[in-house]
Amino acid sequence: MxxxxxxxxxxxxxxxxxxxxxLHEPRFQGNEKKYVLETIDSTFVSSVGAYVDLFEEMMAEISQTERAVAVVNGTAALQVALRLAGVKQGDEVLTQALTFVATANAIAYNNAKPVFLDVDLDTLGLSPKAVEAFLEEQGELREDGCYNKKTGNKISACLPMHTFGFPVDLNELMDVCNKWNIPVVEDAAESIGSTYHGKPTGSFGQLGIYSFNGNKIVTAGGGGAIVSNDKQMGNFAKHLTTTAKKPHKYEYVHDELGHNYRMPNLNAALICAQLEQxxxxxxxxxxxxxxxxxxxxxxxxxxxxxxxxxxxxxxxxxxxxxxxxxxxxxxxxxxxxxxxxxxxxxxxxxxxxxxxxxxxxxxxxxxxxxxxxxxxxxxxxxx
Missing domain, CATH: 3.90.1150.10 (Aspartate Aminotransferase, domain 1)
Structure with a gap:
């Protein structure tokens, strides 16, 4: 041909x-080596360090949200974001079948069930009309949220994914989900820097997540972030992803079933240099x-x-x-x-x-x- x-x-x-x-390889042409060497010299190479804090500040600014939390990868970010949104065992989560497997896996990790709805041809992402049609047929509003009247399961979240960086039709999707009292968690793993009506993807839902895998535009070698405009929820995300350990000079007290999803300072140094570019x-x-x-x-x-x-x-x-x-x-x-x-x-x-x-x-x-x-x-x- x-x-x-x-x-x-x-x-x-x-x-x-x-x-x-x-297909896509990273570019290291800024301060990557400088920041990583500074981290090694500081000896703070694990999950506490200046670059972890700086990364969270930079991501809150980039996403235009109140709080950003550094985590080890995008899948972990999704898993915790869904938990924070209220997804529990046996619940259903509305999402798309045209996605990377991590989107569905994060639902399963919460012992919930993905409900696969169609995408729009122009956005490649979850179709608000498909979501609305499903809810009109099977949804039922109750005092504590939306339920699937055919299965009896609670529909506890909607998880759109911005495919290849192309934003989902967020205004229409948010309207549908607000009508049915369903929290939206944005899988913005692929869409850092993309905007919808002038606002960053990841900033529309109750929570959003990003990935910094080696094949992304900017990378930490791995890495991810959870973002939210609810600062209290963001702080709780930080707590859960750092083993739910309560602050103390020397005691080990954990008050939740937490996750060891902390981003090492070494990786944070790399991603800070990448975000500058x-x-x-x-x-x-x-x-x-x-x-x-x-x-x-x-x-x-x-x-x-x-x-x-x-x-x-x-x-x-x-x-x-x-x-x-x-x-x-x-x-x-x-x-x-x-x-x-x-x-x-x-x-x-x-x-x-x-x-x-x-x-x-x-x-x-x-x-x-x-x-x-x-x-x-x-x-x-x-x-």
Whole structure:
């Protein structure tokens, strides 16, 4: 396919290499070494240190929330955020099947049940209309919240995920969930720096979470964060993720079943240096997205771009191909020739541990699963 060869040539020209081109690799071109060495010199390399505190301050500012809490990874952040939102054993959580497995796993870690609802074609994320349709059919408001009148289980949270950095339609989703008294927890693992109507993703729900895995725009090697505009809830998140230990000079007193989900100061030093470059990284990626858009437009291929009233970080850029056959051909040829591309995730209910969970028709999710391919999206090194 001539277009694929030209695509490979185009990508190699952007990254100026004939070597293997990964989907997304980190860039360390700021104060990373300096801050990590300072941490080593201080001997505060574990879960207490100046960079942990600085990271939490920086994330509260970036997310425009009252409190941010450093944790070991995004999945841990999700698990605890759902617990804080009130998710308990046997409850149901409304979410999307078109997502990375951590979204569903975090629900299961709380011994709750994911309810998989469809996504919107334009956002790739949880559809407010699908949520509303499900609740109109199966929801029942009671004094202590919303229940599934068919199963009898409480619907204790709604968990949208901002796919590849593209914001969900948050205004409409928040309206639906507020009407049914369901807390929203935003899985903003992929969308740091993205905005919806001028506000950062992660700041709309009762809680939000971010991931700083090695393949994200900015990385701590791992790492995650919980954010909230409820400062008391944020402080409790800090308590739970640091083994629920009460402050004391020397006694070990733990008053909750806590988690050892603390981010080491070493990792915090790395992510602080990365966050200093977040704006420039996103600017760089948005320029690359413009080039991709122009390239694919010539071939009549739909390069996914941001919707009105949103600003997208373009964490992973993607194209929508004609069908699964064309998708698979594109994947095979690019990967065989050293340019990494990847299909969107397998839908969660197609995995053995979630195959018996409730799902709606999933018309849009299945359409996208057959067609969406991620393409190389790393920050381009100038010069």
């Amino acid at each position: 001539k277009q694929i060869d030209q695509f490979i040539e185009f990508v190699r020209d952007q990254y100026k290499t004939t070597d293997f081109i990964p 977040l704006d420039s990284f996103i600017e760089n990626k948005r320029k690359l997205a413009e080039k991709y858009e122009s390239f694919f437009e010539e071939w009549g291929i739909n390069f996914r771009k941001e919707n009105p009233d949103t600003t997208v970080n373009y964490w992973l850029m993607c194209v929508e191909l004609e069908d699964r056959k064309e998708r698979d051909m594109f994947l095979n040829e690019t990967n065989e020739k050293g340019v990494m591309t990847r299909p969107i995730w397998k839908l969660m209910y197609k995995l053995p541990m979630y195959e018996n969970c409730f799902r709606d028709e999933q018309k849009n999710a299945e359409y996208l699963e057959d067609r969406i391919v991620n393409i190389p999206s790393s920050v381009v090194i100038d010069g």
